Amino acid sequence: MDRVIALVDMDCFYVQVEQRRNPALKGKPCAVVQYKTWKGGGIIAVGYEARAHGVTRNMRGDEAKEKCPDIALVRVPENRGKADLTRYRNACVEVIEVLCKFSKSVERASVDEAYIDLSDEVHKRIERLENQQISIDMLPNTHIVDWNINEDTGVTDGNTGQTEPESAQDKRVAELFQWLDSYGNKEDKRLAIGGLIAEEMRAAVFQETGFRCSAGVAHNKVLAKLACGLHKPNQQTILPHRSVQKLYRTMPINKVRHFGGKLGQQLQDELGMQYMADIGKLTLKQLQSQLGDKTGAWLYEIGRGIEHEPVRPRQLTKSVGCGKNFPGKTSLATKQQVKHWLLQLSLEIEERLVTELDMNKRSAKLLTVSVRMVGTPPQSASRSFKLVSTNAESIARSALAVIQCFNVAGNHQGAWSPPILTLSLSASKFNDTNESSTQSATSTSSIGSFFTSRASSSSELDLPGPSQSIESRVAEKSGHGKKKKRNSIESFFAPSQKKLKTVDDGNELKTANDGSDNCMKGTGSVHSGDAANGGDCSEITSGSTSNVRRHGFFASKSKSDVCIGGEKPMSSSVSQQEDCVSNTVISTPNLDEDSDDGDLITYNFKTNAPTVASESISSDKQNNTGSTSDGGAALFPDDQDTGKHVTQDTKCDADVVECDKCGNMVSVWELPEHLDFHFAMDIQAQMNSQPPVHTNGVAPSVANVGKKLGASGKAGQNSKKKSKASTNSTLHSFFKRKTDTTF
DNA sequence: ACGGTTATAACT
C-alpha cells in the first residue's frame, strides 16, 4: 500500500488508430481484421459500437458482418505477405511519450497498455497541495470501487428506478462523493490523487494523440489492471484497499491477471475455488503446500490485495520479433517455402532492427528462431544464434541452418517434413551501441591490426547502421584476452560488405547492407569445456580484403578448421547436440554440391556443434524430429541438392538478388557461394598478376583453409578436387565449375 | 483456421 499504481489501457486501440487515420470511420461500428480471405479475416480489435452488436474479437470477419451488417472492417497492413503491426507500435510510442511526462517509471506492458508508478508524483502533490480538497469535478471520469454499492455493469441494484444513463452517472457521483467524504486514511487519499493524475494523463493522451483510454488506479499492478477493466471505454476506476475484499467476493478467479491460464484452472479444479475471495480463505501453509512456497506466498498476499511486482521503467521492448502462422493445409511442407518465409520474416526483422539502431541506438545480440510443427499435439521448438548482422539474407541463412535439424524429410525432393505451422524470429539481448562502439578493436597484434583496419575501412563504404554495430561488437569482444587474435583471423574470412539490390518477387527493391554471416561466432577453443560456455563465443568480425561479400566457402572452412564455434548455435543444450556429429572437423561441403541454399552452413553446423560438452539428454520433450540423435552424417545429409537443384532452385525461388559484381540474378540462398566465386576470382587475378607472397599470415591462412577443406572434403568425388584447393589449379577448377553450373 | 507479439518463470 506504499505505492500508487496506474494501468492505462487504450480502448480498442487498433480501431482507434484506424479511425484516426480515416475519420470517416469515427462513430461507426468497426473492427480491425488481418487477412481477408479466410472467412473474412481474423478480428483483432473491435470498436465499442460494434461490440454493442455482439461482435467480438476471436470472431471472423464474416461472422461480424452477420452480427453487424454495417460494420466497417479495416485490414491490418500487409507487408511481405504477412501482417505488419508497425502502425500500431508507432501509435503506442506516441502514447508512451505522453505518459512519460507524468512519471519516470512507465512500463510499456503491451502495445496498448502501460503501468505507471505514480507514487513519487503523488507524494510531490501532497506536499504541495497539502490540505487542498479534492473535488468531484476534478475526477470527471472516475469511478470508485466502494464497499456498499454493487459494482459490475448495469445490474440494477433495485434501488432507484431512474433512467440508465442518469442513474449510472448519479451512482458514480454518489459513490465518489461518499468516498471522498469518508476516507480518512492516507492511502485512500493518495489513491485519490493518483486518480487525479490519471485523469490528467488520459486527458493529455487524448489531447496529444487523439486516442481515448481507460485507467485503473490501485496500490499494485494486479489491482490496477483489475480496476481498469471495471469501467471501460474512456473512464477510470480507483480501487481502494478497503474495497478489495468486497470486489473479490464476486470476482471470478480467471478474470484476474496471472489467473487466466493454468494457474486459475488449477485453483478451480484442484482447490474448488471460484472467486478471488476463496484464495484468502486458505492459510499460507495450505497455499504453499498446494502450490509451492513461492506461488503459495504470492497467492496468500494477492488474496489480501497485496502484491509487490514493481513497475519496471521501460518504454522499449526487450525483443523485436515477428512470425506467421501457416495453419492447416497452408503449412510449409517444402524447403522452398520455408526459405521463402524465413527470408520474408528476416526482411521485417532487419527493417525493424535498423530502425531500432537508428531510433534507439541499440542492437540485438541474439536471434531466436521458433517453429511449431505438425504433430499430435503440434510440436514447438526454438533455436537461437548470435546475431552479428542485421542483414536479412544473413539472418535467413542462419535461421535456416539452425532449424534444418527439424526437417526429417528425405533430403532430396526439397520436402520439409513435419510441416511447419508457425515460423517466427525474435531478436533480443539488446545492447546500447552508444558507448561500446567508439573504443575500436585495439588489437595490438600485427595481424590483428592489419585485418582490423581493413575491416573498418571497408565498412565505411556501407550503410551506417549495421556496419557500425558490427564494429562496435568487435571492439567489445576484443576486449578480453586471447580471443582477440582469433577475431582477427576470423575477420579475414568473415564477409565484407557489399550492397546488393534485392528483388523481392519482382515487386520491391531493397538494399541489403553488409553480408556478415550470422551464426558465425567462434569460441575459438576446441575443447568442449570452452565451447559449452555458450555465450562466450567470440564473434566473427567483418573484415574484407575485397569489396566482395563472402561467407559460405571460406567462412565455413575457417569454422570447421579452427573449430570456431561456427554455426553452432548458442551453446549446448540438448537438442542441438543431437544434430551434431562430433567436433571433429568433418568434411565441409563445398561449393560444388551444396550450392543449393546456404545449406552449406547447416552442414558445418552439424559438424561443429558438438564441441559442446556432451551432456544431457534431458527431456527433449516429444521432439520427434531431430531427436533421433543419429549422430551420423546420414541424418541430415544436408541436402546436398547438387548442381541441378541449384539451377532449378534459383529459377523457382523468387528470392533473388542482383549481384553487383556480375549483374546476374542469384538466389539469395546462394549468394555466399556466389560471392565466394567473385572473391576467389579476385584472388586468382592477384596471384596471376604478382608473385605469391606467403609471408605474414594472409596467404598462409588461405592456403591452410584450402587444405583442411580438402582433407575433410565431404564425400568421395569432390573431396578430391577440394584437396587441392590451395593451389591455383584448384581455384581454377572451382571457378570453372561454378561458372558452368551457375551461369 | 485465435494471429502476432512480448514478457517472465521454470527447467536443465
Place this chain on the structure above:
DNA sequence: TAGTTATAA
C-alpha cells in the same frame, strides 16, 4: 549462466 520451453497476457 544461459538456452529452451511453458505460461500468460
